[in-house]
Amino acid sequence: MTGRPEPPVLPPVLRAPLALIAALATLTVVVLGVLYAGHSQSGRVDRWVVQPTADSVRPPWRRVALATDFLGEPAGSAILIVVAVTVCLSLRRPRAAVLVVAGVGVTVVTGTLLKSLVGRTIHGADNLSYPSGHTAFFTALALAVALLATGGLGLTRAAGTSLVLGAALVAGAAMGWSQVALSAHYPTDVLGGWCTALVVVPATAWLIDRVADVGRRERR
Template sequence: MTGRPAPEALPPSLRGGLGLIAALAALVVVVLGVRYADDGEPGTVDARIGSAVYGLRPPWRQVALFTDYLGEPVGAAALVAALVAGFLLLRRPRAAVLVVAGAGLTVGTATMLKPLVGRTINGGYLSYPSGHTAFATALALVIALLATGRLGLGRAAGTLLVLGSALAAGAAMGWAQVALGAHYPTDVLGGWCTALAVIPTTAWLVDRAADRLADRTADRTAGPMADAGRREHR
């Protein structure tokens, strides 16, 4: 007996579409990284958007600070722990693995890219891509992938839910980062695309690893059972 297979981290209906989106997002990350490499000033678009958003007053500044806190180590760890617990209660172990691995790889990728690109803000702080935005987008993507699978959504509806969730989370965190002067708007876009590139790829890898583990477990179980059956028929 092998039991019911665990639901996929990446719903089959979304594999092709999200694979293409991940590739395009990775391309955007590279293009923006090359464009703003070793730059320490806002671009034209950055300046226009930043001037409209920067300089919040209460209570919006407190909202931005709280949103930013959710991307800091303590807040981020609490969010990840809560999601892992929730996914396990829902009996979605692959989603639980994905939220840890996906968030870790997304933030790790953003952290690795910062010194490679070398873009700075506020007198020397590395800024591209935005790790906070990447983290928030990554969590939203994992939740949306789980919802797509549980609701049995098709390709169009599932893709709309996934991209809409990613856009909402990325926009909220990105707004906070720009409003607080921590990142340029193009840093936010780079962080958003980083998550779009990493999460679908990580979900696919989680599914492959889980499927291989399940096959090996089934083979080990089938071997002794087959031997016992042959002994019974002797």
């Protein structure tokens, strides 16, 4: 093969900072999970952020919240994933396309498992809430896209870390706001979902790179 090898989806300059961030995020997910395991009401931190109500926002902001929430629903998330994968393939970055699908998928599965394990509920025993799956999904997708941009632009460690964290923060804040505003999640559920993505996506990217590099060496 004479073609240039595809760059890693986890740029080497970001491995150390994202590993540290993932470690802190893991600690946050675990601590919040232990604190709110089996709970069915907002905690002190949640009430400090916002007093829970059944109607936290009114038109036109409620429509904005509903539109944002739709992006985390099956139909909306499928559209976003298809668009992101199409962009990755058009840029000839199949590894990045794999990260979009695998990173988002593993994040959602991890969040679902954590919900069953923690057992925190909202609006009834059937509505498991911790961590927020919508927030985890949206943050994971933003992370995958930001990692693609960082590698493609060849950014430095500082610039790349700022871009990746900035994208994660904007995505997590937007989706998290909609979930709290619609009274679908507690604020700490949102934080847990955000941190879940910060743990899973970099780890998935690293694993994809390892598998791809091993496969390339074996084909030589």
